[in-house]
Amino acid sequence: MRPQRPAATSRQRLLGLLLLLLLLLLQLPAPSSGSEPPKGKQKALLRQREVVDLECTFTKMRSNSALRVLFSGSLRLKCRNACCQRWYFTFNGAECSGPLPIEAIIYLDQGSPELNSTINIHRTSSVEGLCEGIGAGLVDVAIWLGTCTDYPKGDASTGWNSVSRIIIEELPK
Secondary structure (H helix, E strand, O other), X not given: OOOOOOOOXXXXXXXXXXXXXXXXXXXOOOOOOOOOOOOEEEEEEEEOOOOOOOEEEEXXXXXXXXXXXXXXXXXXXXXXXXXXXXXXXXXXXXXXXXXXOOEEEEEEXXXXXXXXXXXXXXXXXXXXXXXOOOOOEEEEEEEEEXXXXXXXXOEEEEOOOEEEEEEEEEEEO
């Protein structure tokens, strides 16, 4: 014959139920207010055989935060002789100065002059960085195409036959 266990007291049952309830509450997501704005934004375009100019307006919530930006898409540069092009971000029309500009370059030494041909490579690339010192409020973020200092300009384009996107994220300092 098995010995019978003593019946649990109502106090022990209550403690067990409270512990179970506490464990369930810890697993629930924190409540959020409906007015809390998103902390990130993405804008993407799909284009075939044409230049893509990407610009996105972002609502920055805090003046003491940084913006992390990312461009991902196809970049192209072609030329017969040496050339260089620069892709860079602007914030409300100005380049980032805190801490440094956010940029990428493509440099080509030369095509093949003896065959009278050019190098024409479309490459998926990214331009990414952090910008500080931008006040709270609406911020126009754009990716621009420019020239490199002391180098000739080539035939460049942004976006071709693929999705190009800008991702913007606000980060605390």
